[in-house]
Amino acid sequence: MENLKEQILNVIEKDAKISAKELSAMLGAEEAAVLSETAAMESDGTICAYHTLINRDRLNGDDVTALVELRVTPQGGDGYDKIAETICMYDQVDTLYLMSGAYDFLVIVKGKTIKEISLFVSGKLASMHEVQNTTTHFILTRYKEQGIRLKSAKTDGRMVICP
Amino acid sequence: MPVKNPLSDKVQSLKPSGIRKFFDLVEEMPDAISLGVGEPDFDTPWNIREAGIHALNSGKTFYTANSGIKPLRKAISDYTKRKCSLSYDPDREIVVTVGGSEAIDIALRAVINPGDEVIYIEPCYVSYMPCIVLAGGEPVAIKVLEKNEFRLTPGELRAAITDKTKAIILPYPSNPTGAVMGEADLETIKDILIENDIIVISDEIYSELTYGEKHVSIASLEGMRERTVVINGFSKTFAMTGWRVGYATGPELILGQMLKIHQYAIMCAPTVSQYAAIEALENSDGETEKMRLEYDRRRRYLLSAFSEMGLPCFEPLGAFYTFPNISKFGLSSEDFATGFLKSQKVAVIPGTAFGESGEGFVRICYAYSIKELREAMNRMGKFISSL
Numbered sequence: 001m002e003n004l005k006e007q008i009l010n011v012i013e014k015d016a017k018i019s020a021k022e023l024s025a026m027l028g029a030e031e032a033a034v035l036s037e038t039a040a041m042e043s044d045g046t047i048c049a050y051h052t053l054i055n056r057d058r059l060n061g062d063d064v065t066a067l068v069e070l071r072v073t074p075q076g077g078d079g080y081d082k083i084a085e086t087i088c089m090y091d092q093v094d095t096l097y098l099m100s101g102a103y104d105f106l107v108i109v110k111g112k113t114i115k116e117i118s119l120f121v122s123g124k125l126a127s128m129h130e131v132q133n134t135t136t137h138f139i140l141t142r143y144k145e146q147g148i149r150l151k152s153a154k155t156d157g158r159m160v161i162c163p
Numbered sequence: 164m165p166v167k168n169p170l171s172d173k174v175q176s177l178k179p180s181g182i183r184k185f186f187d188l189v190e191e192m193p194d195a196i197s198l199g200v201g202e203p204d205f206d207t208p209w210n211i212r213e214a215g216i217h218a219l220n221s222g223k224t225f226y227t228a229n230s231g232i233k234p235l236r237k238a239i240s241d242y243t244k245r246k247c248s249l250s251y252d253p254d255r256e257i258v259v260t261v262g263g264s265e266a267i268d269i270a271l272r273a274v275i276n277p278g279d280e281v282i283y284i285e286p287c288y289v290s291y292m293p294c295i296v297l298a299g300g301e302p303v304a305i306k307v308l309e310k311n312e313f314r315l316t317p318g319e320l321r322a323a324i325t326d327k328t329k330a331i332i333l334p335y336p337s338n339p340t341g342a343v344m345g346e347a348d349l350e351t352i353k354d355i356l357i358e359n360d361i362i363v364i365s366d367e368i369y370s371e372l373t374y375g376e377k378h379v380s381i382a383s384l385e386g387m388r389e390r391t392v393v394i395n396g397f398s399k400t401f402a403m404t405g406w407r408v409g410y411a412t413g414p415e416l417i418l419g420q421m422l423k424i425h426q427y428a429i430m431c432a433p434t435v436s437q438y439a440a441i442e443a444l445e446n447s448d449g450e451t452e453k454m455r456l457e458y459d460r461r462r463r464y465l466l467s468a469f470s471e472m473g474l475p476c477f478e479p480l481g482a483f484y485t486f487p488n489i490s491k492f493g494l495s496s497e498d499f500a501t502g503f504l505k506s507q508k509v510a511v512i513p514g515t516a517f518g519e520s521g522e523g524f525v526r527i528c529y530a531y532s533i534k535e536l537r538e539a540m541n542r543m544g545k546f547i548s549s550l
Contacts, residue, residue, distance in 0.1 A: 011460070015534075025467030025468070026460035026461070027460065027463070156204070158200045158202055160190065160510060161185055161197060161199040161510060162182075162201040163201050163290075163517075
């Protein structure tokens, strides 16, 4: 059996709106224990935030996401961390990973228009002196994010009553 | 000119399933929440579906051997060894069937002579009694009690046995009650079954969905293997209800005759499903465990909601059903279920659909998301406080 922390995470990773009372019922644990474990994980940074997965395609506004590959020259002593810290400073940067393989950083950049993102990549990222080159890929259609299918809603195909 | 006497008396004597009437009522309410299903809400795990697609792509569209394809029988043998420490010969002691339901039917037909009595445990799955009747047997119901957590007691078993008793259908983990019988419980009835030379048809379709101790097959108890046909399948364990594939394992003496009936009546289980079933047995333990954990959370959630609204319910430790006791509200099961459906648009199944001893209970299934269960329990709270 997983410990209580793992069990809590397992449930709220998929549904952060579940209340402590419901969690305690589902996991067979005291509500106070659920609350204190959750609080502990919030303060030690295991739980970073409670977000909402939004399908922006259902809205009319513009929304563009790009995956930007960066090849950089690591700095002596600091390696990649210092460059990463700098890249993280920009609000346009949603996600930043150091990667193995053909390039170094994967930057997920969000903006309102393709132009806005292009200007950010060329003006801010490509012009950093450690950056050797960039390749930008724009997302066209989002099919699945964080384990959730966005294009096709799941319907219950079962017969309503069955022995 | 109309045919004078077109129908079998035996078939006509069977009542249509009690669920039918309720089904029609729910059908008229498309926006109702139904907690009345008897199958998983999970899709068949993708690796299993892929194996089915691959079988189709590679042209596995012909009949198979009557008893099922050899690699599947081999996989069933290995799985049974791994899960229940029971060893069955893939060539002589395993038949792949069209779901567990067919296996129940052919097991009964293989052992019953006219007038033989067959004991079944009530409240129970709707097919047992009709299948006994159709096979020419005399059904004898043992009505198990909530105070015994719907387990069969040695006293109840002894009282039901006569010199005509041929077989018993054991339905644990149970639909509709969610009851289980652990090894110690099975030990209390084992000697009675052996002394009276009774054949056991053990329907263990929910064997992988238990929430206390791991399931123990009665066939694994000393002296029981040679008198027990175990029914199992893929529908519940691997969320494969629509694939229609199950199996029976047991002594060659009985399985050989079951194979004969299966061969004449069915020919073979669906070919594509048989290939998918191999993948299920060999590579899907993790998927089953994920589903089991999820069911367990929902089970606890429902029990806690019942206790909060003052609805008594014994703790079910198997399958995916709860069987709360509604007798204190002074309504029959059917009136309770109908009233709940009409006033709150939530469908639960009256206990009487599973035999008259289900009176005073309703079956509530938890093969639903927490979100659906939360809404249904809110409405149930409202309904109960209105009574």
